[in-house]
Structures are given as C-alpha cells and as structure tokens.
Amino acid sequence: MTPTPEIVRWRRTSTIAMTLVTLVGVLSFTWPFLVDSRSALTGDHSTPWLFPVLVGLLGCVLLAELSRGGLDAKVVATLGVLAAMGGALRVLSAGTAGLEPMFFLVVLGGRVLGRTAGFLLGALAIVTGAFLTGGVGPWTPFQMLATGWVGLGAALLPRVGERAERWLLAAYGLLTGLLYGAVMNLWFWPFLGSSAPAGAGFDAGDPLGTQLAHYGVFYGLTSLGWDLPRGVLTAVLVLVAARPVLLALRRAVRRASFGTVPAPGDVPRGPRQDAGRGLQ
Amino acid sequence: MSPADRLSRPRLLHPVAWWAWGLLLAAAASRTTNPVYLLLLLAVVGWVVVQRRETGASSTMGVFLAIALTAVAIRVVMTILLGSAIGGRTVLVDLPEVPLPDWMAGVRLGGPVQLEALLDAVYHGLQLATILVCVGACNVLADPRRLLRYVPATLYDVGTAVVVALTYVPQLADDARRVRTARRLRGHDGRGVREVARLVVPVLESSLDRSLALAASMESRGYGRVTLAQKEHRRSVALTMVGLGGVLVGVYGLLDSSTPAALGLPVLAVGSACAVAALLTGSRRDRRTPYRRDPWRAPETLVIASSAVAAVALSTAAARDAAGIVPPQVPATWPVVSLPLAAALLAPLLAGVLSPRPPRRAALEDRAREVAQA
Structure with a gap:
C-alpha cells in the first residue's frame, strides 16, 4: 500500500493563512485563560459572542484561501461525497453520548487526501452534519476549525509502514477525541459563570494557575467521561477498519489521478483559461 | 386565470x-x-x-x-x-x-x-x-x-462540495439498503453489528465510484476552475494576509490589558474588513451566466x-x-x-x-x- 500524493496542492500562502487562523483560533478557544479583569474583554455576557462570529469569518477566509486557484471537479466531488458520509455519521450519532464516529472518517480521509483536502474534509463534514442535524449555531465555526485541524493533523503525521500506520492513526484518534472535547468545552465554559459547580467556574479576575485548575476540575467532572469513550471509539474503529478503508480511499485517489492537470494558480496566466476545458 | x-x-x-x-x-x-x-x-x-x-x-x-x-x-x-x-x-x-x-x-x-x-x-x-x-x-x-x-465566487468550489454532500446523503441510505439487500439474497441475515460493519467498505467504494462519475459529468458540462487575473490574485492574497494579521493583533490587543486601547477593537475592525474584502475580491468579475435566470420579484x-x-x-x-x-x-x-x-x-x-x-x-x-x- 504505497502512499498517494496529496490531491490538492498545499501552497506557501496556505501555510501562512493556516498559521494565522490557527493562532486566532487558539486565542478564541483559550481566551478565558488569557484575560484578566483589566482587559477590554472581561467575559461578561456579550463578549463571548465576538469569537463565534470572528471564527466564522476567518473560517470562510481560510476555506477561500485553501481552495484558491480552484479545486477541480474530481476534488469537489470526492470531498462532497466523503463529507456526506461524515455528515450522515454525525446525524446517526446525534444524541446524548456524542460518540462521533465521524472522526474515524476524518482521520483516515485526512491521512489519504493530504493536508489541504484533509482540512477541507473535516470542515465540510461538520458543515454538512450541521445542515442535516440543524446543529447550526455559534458552535459550528469552532467545530469546523477543530475538526479541520483533526484532518490536517492526520495528514501531517509521519509516513510509516502499514502496520505501524494503523496503530499510529488509532493513537492519534484517541488523542484527538480527548483534545477535541477539551477544546470544544472552552468556548462555552465562561458562559456557565456561577452556575458551574464550586471550584470549577470561570472568573476573569483569577490568575492563570487558578483558571487552569478550575477548568481541569470542570473538564474532569463533566467532559472527560464523554471524551474518553469518543476517543476510544475512534481508535477502535480505526484499528478495525483502517486497512480496507485506507485501501479503498487510496485506490480511488489513484484511479481519479488527481493533479495530472497543472494547477492554473501556479503558472502566471490570464483568467479562466481552462474554464471551458471540458468543452474543448 | x-x-x-x-x-x-x-x-x-x-x-x-x-x-x-x-x-x-x-x-x-x-x-x-x-x-x-x-x-x-x-x-x-x-x-x-x-x-x-x-x-x-x-x-x-x-x-x-x-x-x-x-x-x-x-x-x-x-x-x-x-x-x-x-x-x-x-x-x-x-x-x-x-x-x-x-x-x-x-x-x-x-x-x-x-x-x-x-x-x-x-x-x-x-x-x-x-x-x-x-x-x-x-x-x-x-x-x-x-x-x-x-x-x-471565492467560496464557489467549497460551496459546490457542500451541495454535493447534502444531495448525496439520501443516496447514501439507498446505497446501504442496496448492499444489505444483496447480502440478504446471498443468505446472510443482514442484522447485527457485524453485518452493519460489512456495509462500510461496499458503501464507501460505491460512493467513491459515484463521485468519479459525478466529476466526469461536471467536467463534461463545463465545470472548470476559476482563477483570478494575476493582479487580482495578488491583491486578494495580500488582503487575506493583512486581514488575518489585523485580526490576530486586534484579538491580542483585546485580551492583553498592558497594550494601549487603540490596539484592540480598531485594529480588529480593520482586519475583519480586509478579510471580508478578500472574500469578495473577484466575486464581481464572476462571469458565470446561468442558462435560466431565476427572477426575484x-x-x-x-x-x-x-x-x-x-x-x-x-x-x-x-x-x-x-x-x-x-x-x-x-x-x-x-x-x-x-x-x-x-x-x-x-x-x-x-x-x-x-x-x-x-x-x-x-x-x-x-x-x-x-x-x-x-
């Protein structure tokens, strides 16, 4: 099983845009730890809404930047179909446990499709799932970004042998299951305010150490019990199904022979030179 | 009437x-x-x-x-x-x-x-x-x-992928049902976790086949990449970078109390404006002409x-x-x-x-x- 090339090119500008958005994203997720009572943001009821809007805008910009130069029809169709599977898995898992079998698809898909397409797959699967389950809300941009990172990370893992890859991806699935929960709690943790249990609430005036300790308690109390099963589920699914699914994906990528046409954005050219390619 | x-x-x-x-x-x-x-x-x-x-x-x-x-x-x-x-x-x-x-x-x-x-x-x-x-x-x-x-236009490809995904979800259920019927005809009872797991690979394979067929039909109907002229491309990249950088500095300014007040909200606003402009660059040049226009009345x-x-x-x-x-x-x-x-x-x-x-x-x-x- 030889690795396949990435189906969408990763450019230098992609790296810069991704780094900048990741930094803003990290700030948007971790701002409760960074503010103090004298900051312009002190975590009253209106300010947390700034970040969902901001992350939504930046998410759009990032998607536009990653797909600049055009995704060809094959990439669009492949991403669409895989995102549909992710969305369907998300609909099936909607409910109490939030076990999210979707992560399994994002991890394996990201691994095969490469960095750009891996990120896009994660983000689009969330959008599709959100449209289907009607879970569109202030959390959607955060989920898009976090799941996009999961797909990107799977593509960034080092290349290893077939058996090692299975275990590597399983371990990665377990880790991301936990991290995703830890990160996704952060955006609404400040909202809880006084309704959180004692010693687990958010207060902008507390020093960083206390904040982290409180969040640790909050995470352990509420979320760890959910995130661990999710991580384990992803890892088990990867272990069981990685081989056939990776094979199927790689075969499809090879058959589609992505990227045989030079990407128009790379070479200086006039606009829309190959827009009518299908008609020639 | x-x-x-x-x-x-x-x-x-x-x-x-x-x-x-x-x-x-x-x-x-x-x-x-x-x-x-x-x-x-x-x-x-x-x-x-x-x-x-x-x-x-x-x-x-x-x-x-x-x-x-x-x-x-x-x-x-x-x-x-x-x-x-x-x-x-x-x-x-x-x-x-x-x-x-x-x-x-x-x-x-x-x-x-x-x-x-x-x-x-x-x-x-x-x-x-x-x-x-x-x-x-x-x-x-x-x-x-x-x-x-x-x-x-800037999100056209990504938007297309999402629409493909939304359209395809019901067909996914169809595929799953077809594979299950086929397995039943071969004498499997088609129930239980193991049987569900058996669906995964055939459904994935047929989805991927379908995506290739879809891509071929999109290309044969003239779906092509859209690129901007180089000048606009450069402007759009620059706007994106300035916008993202501005947002980063602005958010930092909002969070850190030791920075001057001018660094916070104003820079954030300018950065966001640049980001929006980057999204809109090239939208106006979009010369896609629909076959049947939908009127808005x-x-x-x-x-x-x-x-x-x-x-x-x-x-x-x-x-x-x-x-x-x-x-x-x-x-x-x-x-x-x-x-x-x-x-x-x-x-x-x-x-x-x-x-x-x-x-x-x-x-x-x-x-x-x-x-x-x-």
Whole structure:
C-alpha cells in the first residue's frame, strides 16, 4: 500500500493563512485563560459572542484561501461525497453520548487526501452534519476549525509502514477525541459563570494557575467521561477498519489521478483559461 | 386565470427564497424546546410542502422524516440507558445500574429513569426532528442543486462540495439498503453489528465510484476552475494576509490589558474588513451566466418575510426569557403557550398561498379542473 500524493496542492500562502487562523483560533478557544479583569474583554455576557462570529469569518477566509486557484471537479466531488458520509455519521450519532464516529472518517480521509483536502474534509463534514442535524449555531465555526485541524493533523503525521500506520492513526484518534472535547468545552465554559459547580467556574479576575485548575476540575467532572469513550471509539474503529478503508480511499485517489492537470494558480496566466476545458 | 396565479404566473420560486424560508424556520425551531411550538412549526412546514411541491420533485422528505424519527428514538434510548444531567423527581422505572470506574464520571449505565429526563429527551429530539424537517422541506421545495449558482465566487468550489454532500446523503441510505439487500439474497441475515460493519467498505467504494462519475459529468458540462487575473490574485492574497494579521493583533490587543486601547477593537475592525474584502475580491468579475435566470420579484420577498415573522418573534421571546420558550424540565408540567407567539408561528403558512404554483404541477391541476368542468 504505497502512499498517494496529496490531491490538492498545499501552497506557501496556505501555510501562512493556516498559521494565522490557527493562532486566532487558539486565542478564541483559550481566551478565558488569557484575560484578566483589566482587559477590554472581561467575559461578561456579550463578549463571548465576538469569537463565534470572528471564527466564522476567518473560517470562510481560510476555506477561500485553501481552495484558491480552484479545486477541480474530481476534488469537489470526492470531498462532497466523503463529507456526506461524515455528515450522515454525525446525524446517526446525534444524541446524548456524542460518540462521533465521524472522526474515524476524518482521520483516515485526512491521512489519504493530504493536508489541504484533509482540512477541507473535516470542515465540510461538520458543515454538512450541521445542515442535516440543524446543529447550526455559534458552535459550528469552532467545530469546523477543530475538526479541520483533526484532518490536517492526520495528514501531517509521519509516513510509516502499514502496520505501524494503523496503530499510529488509532493513537492519534484517541488523542484527538480527548483534545477535541477539551477544546470544544472552552468556548462555552465562561458562559456557565456561577452556575458551574464550586471550584470549577470561570472568573476573569483569577490568575492563570487558578483558571487552569478550575477548568481541569470542570473538564474532569463533566467532559472527560464523554471524551474518553469518543476517543476510544475512534481508535477502535480505526484499528478495525483502517486497512480496507485506507485501501479503498487510496485506490480511488489513484484511479481519479488527481493533479495530472497543472494547477492554473501556479503558472502566471490570464483568467479562466481552462474554464471551458471540458468543452474543448 | 386561476385565483392562485394572481400574484405571479406559475413558475419556480427563487431557490434562495425557499431556502431562506426553511432555514429561518429551522433557526426559529432551534430557539425553543416547547413541544407545542415545535409541532406547530412541523404542521406549517408540512402544509406548505403539500401546497407547493413540484410534481416529480425529489422525494427526500421521507428520508428526512425517517432520519428525524431515528434521531428522536436514539436520543430517548440513550437517555434511558445512560441517564441524563436533568435528573428529576418522578422515577418511572429503576433499571439495574452497572457499576463503572470512578474516572468515568459523567457516564452512567442503567439506574433510575425519570419522567423529566425522558420528557427532556423527547423535547430535544422533537426540536432536532423539526429542524431536520425544515431542511427537508427546503430540499423538496427548491432543489439544492439550483443553489449552486448563488455561492460567492471565492467560496464557489467549497460551496459546490457542500451541495454535493447534502444531495448525496439520501443516496447514501439507498446505497446501504442496496448492499444489505444483496447480502440478504446471498443468505446472510443482514442484522447485527457485524453485518452493519460489512456495509462500510461496499458503501464507501460505491460512493467513491459515484463521485468519479459525478466529476466526469461536471467536467463534461463545463465545470472548470476559476482563477483570478494575476493582479487580482495578488491583491486578494495580500488582503487575506493583512486581514488575518489585523485580526490576530486586534484579538491580542483585546485580551492583553498592558497594550494601549487603540490596539484592540480598531485594529480588529480593520482586519475583519480586509478579510471580508478578500472574500469578495473577484466575486464581481464572476462571469458565470446561468442558462435560466431565476427572477426575484414580490413573491420571493413575501415568502421570506412570512417566515422572518416567526423567527424574529421566537428569537425576541427567547432573548427576553419569556415563559414557555424553554419549558422548565423539573418538575414536569404542561408547557406554557402564548397565543400571540403561536399566531406568529402560523405566519409562514402564507408562503403556501403567496408563492407562485410550480409550473408542471399547475399544468396538471388546470387540466384536471378543465376535465372536471367539461
């Protein structure tokens, strides 16, 4: 099983845009730890809404930047179909446990499709799932970004042998299951305010150490019990199904022979030179 | 001319109007867990779909309904098995509890099943079902593929992928059913976790095949990459970078109290403006010419306005914490219903009257009427 090339090119500008958005994203997720009572943001009821809007805008910009130069029809169709599977898995898992079998698809898909397409797959699967389950809300941009990172990370893992890859991806699935929960709690943790249990609430005036300790308690109390099963589920699914699914994906990528046409954005050219390619 | 055509002759309503109508209703549903309001919304959507569904339009509504019912069922079963954070006073059944290790705090297997928790699960499930039905109604009333033309040029490819995904989900269920039937014909019983797992690879394979066929048909219809002229490309990249950098500095300025005040909000605003400009660069140059243009006339605006009434009414009530929007779970009581709000939720019914009749269906109806009169 030889690795396949990435189906969408990763450019230098992609790296810069991704780094900048990741930094803003990290700030948007971790701002409760960074503010103090004298900051312009002190975590009253209106300010947390700034970040969902901001992350939504930046998410759009990032998607536009990653797909600049055009995704060809094959990439669009492949991403669409895989995102549909992710969305369907998300609909099936909607409910109490939030076990999210979707992560399994994002991890394996990201691994095969490469960095750009891996990120896009994660983000689009969330959008599709959100449209289907009607879970569109202030959390959607955060989920898009976090799941996009999961797909990107799977593509960034080092290349290893077939058996090692299975275990590597399983371990990665377990880790991301936990991290995703830890990160996704952060955006609404400040909202809880006084309704959180004692010693687990958010207060902008507390020093960083206390904040982290409180969040640790909050995470352990509420979320760890959910995130661990999710991580384990992803890892088990990867272990069981990685081989056939990776094979199927790689075969499809090879058959589609992505990227045989030079990407128009790379070479200086006039606009829309190959827009009518299908008609020639 | 029939009275239904007084506002507009039979034609397909602009797809954006139907989607805005449905998504506004979905947004309204996402603000409340009151079962009465949710059932009202379901009835409204159902009636409008019955009134304005084009003959031969996709029959995805059934699939959406099935998914909606499954979602409710899964939620209820999960609540019974795993308990919920709601708690409650009225214990219906006391299931034997399976002891779990301490570090699994938050997960409980078995134990008492309370009426309140169950009702909460049903309400939230019903909310999800309503939202799903609204999206399903959008799909039935306006084929999502017709929306392809209205995504801004910079997000065109990504938007296309999403539309492909949304269209493909019901076919996924079809694929799964077909593979399962094939396995049954070969003598497998088609039940159990193992059998479900066997579906994964064939469904994945057929999906990927389908994606290639779809790509081929898109290319043969002239779907190509869109690139900007180099000058604009450079400007757009520069705008993106400046915008992202500005947002980063602005957020940092907002969070760090030692930076001067000028570094916070103003820089953030400038950065966001640049980011928006980057998104819009090239949108105006988009010279895609649709084969059949969808006009935007009075019915479109009226249809959106009718559901905006419901969405705004519910959102305002929710923002004011009005009674009955999110009925209290403990103790379980009959939810409060406000009559003005219920009336506002009925306003979207007007879409079924004000929107033009879809053409094929109108032709059939008119012929049927002529036959009846003759």
